[in-house]
Amino acid sequence: MDLDAKICYCFHVTRRKLVNFVRRRHPKVASQLSECGGAGTGCGWCIPFLKQIFQEGKGGEERDLEKLTPLEYEKLRAEYIRAGKGTPPSGATPLPPAEQ
Numbered sequence: 001m002d003l004d005a006k007i008c009y010c011f012h013v014t015r016r017k018l019v020n021f022v023r024r025r026h027p028k029v030a031s032q033l034s035e036c037g038g039a040g041t042g043c044g045w046c047i048p049f050l051k052q053i054f055q056e057g058k059g060g061e062e063r064d065l066e067k068l069t070p071l072e073y074e075k076l077r078a079e080y081i082r083a084g085k086g087t088p089p090s091g092a093t094p095l096p097p098a099e100q
Helices: 015-025 030-035 047-057 070-082
Strands: 006-008
Touching (some): 006 047, 015 047, 030 047
C-alpha cells in the first residue's frame, strides 16, 4: 500500500504518518505507535500492521502490508469487525456495504 493509504481507520492515521513517526521518534516497542494519532487503540484491526511498520523502521523486511491494496485492506477490516473481533469508536471510517 502506498504512503497515503489509511492504516488506522478508527482514527484516520495514514501509513505516511506512521512511517514518519517511527523515523522521527524511534519508538522502542511497537505499542508506542499508538502515540501517533491513537493508531491501534480502536477496533484493533491495524495492530499487526503497526507491528510491521515498526519492524520496517528497524530495518525489517516489508511483508503483508505491501501485498494488500487499500480496497482489500478495507474489506478485510470489515470482515474482522463483522466477525465481532473489534468495535470501532464513533467517528471511525464507516464499513463498506456487506457483500452478499
